[in-house]
Amino acid sequence: MAIGSAAFAVVLAIAAAAAESPAPAAPIGLADCNTSCGGVSVPYPFGFGPPRCYWPGFNLTCDRxxxxxxxxxxxxxxxxxxLRNATVRVVRSGSIIDSASITSDRNVSFGGSFMxxxxxxxxxxxxxLSGCNLxxxxxxxxGVGPGRSGIxxxxxxxxxFRNKKVDSVGQTGAGSKYCSGMACCQAPINYHSSPTQVRLRWLDAGNHSEALTFLPTYVFVAEEGWxxxxxxxDELLSVKQSPPRAALEVPLVLLWGVRQGLPSLPxxxxxxxxxxxxDADRVLCKSDHSVCAAGNLGYTCQCQQGYDGNPYLAHGCQG
Incomplete structure (x- = not known):
């Protein structure tokens, strides 16, 4: 009887240890593929290295x-x-427009590096935007004819220019934004878009030398809040202390979707x-606990409510 009790105690101990053992981490990439570069996790369908490690069109470069x-x-x-938001946060160097001698209107291409x-x-x-009277x-x-563009x-x-104190600009405006339209301004981007240009126009004609010496002129498109x-x-709006803007790291948030190898989008x-x-659901969303959505940019997968992980992999969504 004592032996039976001891054996039963051992079984209970093993069962308790098994219950306390953490579940294996959900996979984020395919087998034998690197899933990290420069401290950034790279979940499938993204990848780098051999083509088998990423979905067509989702190859990245890991610069060792x-x-x-x-x-x-x-x-x-x-x-x-x-994966949850179908976004990539990227960083670009410098502003889109940056000059101390902009004497005429400017059109600068923007968006090609990701579109x-x-x-x-x-x-x-x-x-x-920073600058005076711009x-x-x-x-x-x-896409409805040559030269047709939308804002x-x-x-x-x-x-x-009656107030020569540069440190008076950039007062926090409505909605806790730093700029309210005096010497600098900030505007939301209200919908997902495919931009082609940034345009800069002077609001007044004539000599702009006073405006150019009063404040630096630059234009950024950046992650909201940056x-x-x-x-x-404060540093960017200071003529004396302004850092080199070419060295600034400016974050952007991009959207993605999967198109290659899937049915035409509705x-x-x-x-x-x-x-x-x-068909699209079966080919793309490999986890049993995933759902598929179609949008203008492509198809995306999500783990079902109560599950987390990578819906693009078999057994990728775990509860």
Whole structure:
């Protein structure tokens, strides 16, 4: 009887130990594929290295010499990949427009570094302008004829040269934004978009030398909230202390979706989503506990409520 009790105690101890053992971590990539570069996790369908490690079109570059994960042509550094939000947070260097001698209107290309690789600009970004008596607009090609473009976002920045104190600009405005339109402005990007240009226009004619010496002129498109982090805006709006803007690391949030190797996407209104076809769901969303959605940019998968992990992998969503 004593032997039986001892054996029973051993069984209970083993069962308790098994219950306390942590479940194996959900996979984030395919077998024998690297899933980290430069401290950034790289979940499938993204990947680098052999083509079998990523879905077509989702290849990234892991630059071992710099320790950076790069997107597309290498001008954008990947900082974070989110499967849940279908976003990639990237970092670009410098402003889009930056000059102390802008004497005429400017049109500068913007968006090719990510749109040429199948990404869109998320509405989690904003347009930032610094300068005197200028208006900046972010525009997209409407695709309805040559020269037809639409405005995604825009704002105007004014200066009163009666007040020569540069440190008086950039007062926090409505909604806790740093800029309210005097010497700098910030404008939301209200919908996911495919921008092609940033345009800068003078609001007044004539000599702009006073405006150019009063404040630096630049335009950013950046992740919303980035510009509000002090002391960054104070330094950028200071003529004497302004850091080299070419060295600034500016974050952007991009959207992605899977298209290659899947059925044609349904015709949907902008930014709308719908349920996937059975074929797309079967091919793309490999986890038993996943759901598939179709949008203008492509197909995406999500883990069902109560589950977490990678829905693009078998057994990837775990509860």
């Amino acid at each position: 010499s710099s320790g950076q994960l790069l997107l597309g042509d290498g001008t954008l550094r990947v900082a974070e990949i989110s 040429n690789h199948g990404y869109m600009l998320s509405n989690g970004n904003e347009l930032v 208006v900046a607009t972010l525009v997209e090609d409407l 995604i976002s825009g704002c105007a920045s004014f200066c009163s 510009f509000d982090q002090r002391p960054l805006p 015709n949907l209104p902008a930014n709308a989503t719908t349920a996937c076809s059975a």
